[in-house]
Amino acid sequence: MSALPTRKDEAFRYADLAALEALWPLPVQEIRVAAGETGASAVVLDGANDAAQDIVITLEDGAEYDLRLLNAGSAYGRISVKVTLGKGARFHLGAAQIAGGEQTAEIVTEVVHAQPDAVSSQVVRSVLGGKATGTYLGRVVVARGAIGTDGEQSIRAMLLDRTATANARPELEIYADDVKCAHGCAVGELDQQSLFYLAQRGLPPAEAKKLMLHAFIAEAFVGAGDEEALTEAALKALDAVL
Amino acid sequence: MLNIENLQASVADKPILKGLSLTINAGEIHAIMGPNGAGKSTLGYTLGGRPGYEVTGGSATLDGTDLFELEPHERAAAGLFLGFQYPVEIPGVSFVQFLRESANAQRKARGEAPLSGGEFLKLAKEKAGLLRMDMDMLKRPVNVGFSGGEKKRAEMVQMGILDPKIAILDETDSGLDIDALRICGEGINAIMRKPDKAVLLITHYQRLLDYVKPDFVHVLAGGRIVKSGGPELALELEEHGYEAVAA
Numbered sequence: 001m002s003a004l005p006t007r008k009d010e011a012f013r014y015a016d017l018a019a020l021e022a023l024w025p026l027p028v029q030e031i032r033v034a035a036g037e038t039g040a041s042a043v044v045l046d047g048a049n050d051a052a053q054d055i056v057i058t059l060e061d062g063a064e065y066d067l068r069l070l071n072a073g074s075a076y077g078r079i080s081v082k083v084t085l086g087k088g089a090r091f092h093l094g095a096a097q098i099a100g101g102e103q104t105a106e107i108v109t110e111v112v113h114a115q116p117d118a119v120s121s122q123v124v125r126s127v128l129g130g131k132a133t134g135t136y137l138g139r140v141v142v143a144r145g146a147i148g149t150d151g152e153q154s155i156r157a158m159l160l161d162r163t164a165t166a167n168a169r170p171e172l173e174i175y176a177d178d179v180k181c182a183h184g185c186a187v188g189e190l191d192q193q194s195l196f197y198l199a200q201r202g203l204p205p206a207e208a209k210k211l212m213l214h215a216f217i218a219e220a221f222v223g224a225g226d227e228e229a230l231t232e233a234a235l236k237a238l239d240a241v242l
Numbered sequence: 243m244l245n246i247e248n249l250q251a252s253v254a255d256k257p258i259l260k261g262l263s264l265t266i267n268a269g270e271i272h273a274i275m276g277p278n279g280a281g282k283s284t285l286g287y288t289l290g291g292r293p294g295y296e297v298t299g300g301s302a303t304l305d306g307t308d309l310f311e312l313e314p315h316e317r318a319a320a321g322l323f324l325g326f327q328y329p330v331e332i333p334g335v336s337f338v339q340f341l342r343e344s345a346n347a348q349r350k351a352r353g354e355a356p357l358s359g360g361e362f363l364k365l366a367k368e369k370a371g372l373l374r375m376d377m378d379m380l381k382r383p384v385n386v387g388f389s390g391g392e393k394k395r396a397e398m399v400q401m402g403i404l405d406p407k408i409a410i411l412d413e414t415d416s417g418l419d420i421d422a423l424r425i426c427g428e429g430i431n432a433i434m435r436k437p438d439k440a441v442l443l444i445t446h447y448q449r450l451l452d453y454v455k456p457d458f459v460h461v462l463a464g465g466r467i468v469k470s471g472g473p474e475l476a477l478e479l480e481e482h483g484y485e486a487v488a489a
Binding site for chain 2: 199203212215
């Protein structure tokens with residue numbers, strides 16, 4: 001593995017370098033899905049220790065992969081994913097980041113549509129409180145000739161306190177015509193109108209807030225094979241930062 | 243039951259309510275009518291405690307309790323229900339889940355035992371039936387994908403489940419077709435026309451009042467009540483318009 005990166009490296013711009021140094025070199029998990037096959041996995045970082053992981057996924061023609069990430073609970077948690085899609089391959093990422101206190105959480109993805117007609121979708125939901133920093137850097141590359149590409153990113157972060165920081169950077173690099181790439185990106189606070197509506201029905205503010213955040217974070221795990229367990233783990237992490 | 247005296251309220255520093263007084267006794271149904279911008283919705287939101295609606299003078303008490311000393315959820319627990327003109331959509335949160343939590347939060351605040359899952363579902367089913375609403379709709383996220391009429395019926399189902407002392411219904415009739423209007427009207431009567439309850443209907447039109455017969459009708463203009471009367475006042479307004487009647 002190469003030398004410890006610096007902040008000049010875009011993928012590490014917001015990283016906790018001191019914490020990273022202790023973890024370097026990062027363990028790499030390689031996943032290869034053969035043509036026409038399907039696979040799925042989930043990575044949950046919810047331990048008390050710092051953790052960082054590199055995941056490299058190669059999808060051959062027509063392969064499908066469903067990856068879910070829960071990045072919560074560590075002082076520093078980083079998951080980076082690089083996916084290369086073959087012809088007609090499909091990739092879905094559902095990720096939740098939950099951080100409070102002084103925690104730093106980051107997810108860095110690079111999805112390469114190397115061949116035509118591949119589909120990728122990424123849903124990332126972050127809830128950040130205290131002085132936490134949550135980062136999502138998501139790059140979608142459409143290679144020359146990868147026509148018929150469909151790439152979608154939905155990135156939303158919710159700040160519980162004005163002292164928390166969210167970095168969200170969806171990025172598109174397109175070298176082909178006839179592709180469909182969309183991204184939605186929003187950093188915000190809970191909708192005041194909705195909170196008032198819930199309060200008017202009798203829900204105390206803390207419970208109303210919790211109910212809405214639960215719904216927000218659950219979007220990351222919709223349709224996952226182990227949706228229930230992942231959602232439960234995420235809600236537990238959420239309750240810890242509320 | 244509800245006593246409003248010389249109420250003044252501002253939104254973004256602009257005075258909207260300018261000395262509104264109104265007394266509603268148990269067992270009564272009142273209707274407030276008035277032109278656009280008169281302050282009708284502001285009255286509902288101010289009593290409900292919506293952020294941004296600032297009370298600058300006067301008072302409002304519910305059975306002797308100062309409403310303005312209470313947080314919005316405490317006002318709900320005290321028995322105040324606000325039917326929204328535009329009910330909010332909340333993705334990911336189901337009606338059943340949020341209403342059970344709400345009902346139990348209210349019960350807890352009043353020192354009552356919580357409803358079990360079974361008890362709650364039975365209650366919800368009964369009230370949904372009253373409004374001809376399928377229980378499956380209450381398992382869906384709050385108001386998401388509901389038509390205007392379905393949202394209003396869902397408001398009435400919530401009112402039935404939460405069983406308030408007083409309901410302030412802000413333009414419950416807007417966006418309803420004639421069948422939904424009748425269903426909502428009958429729902430309001432079934433749930434709220436009782437000796438220990440009261441209703442304040444906020445509306446532009448006479449049509450809801452054909453189903454929910456008010457005991458008193460008031461005209462709100464320029465932030466205060468300018469005329470009060472019996473049900474005949476609503477008919478008079480419908481015929482001659484606000485300007486002629488309130489002048």
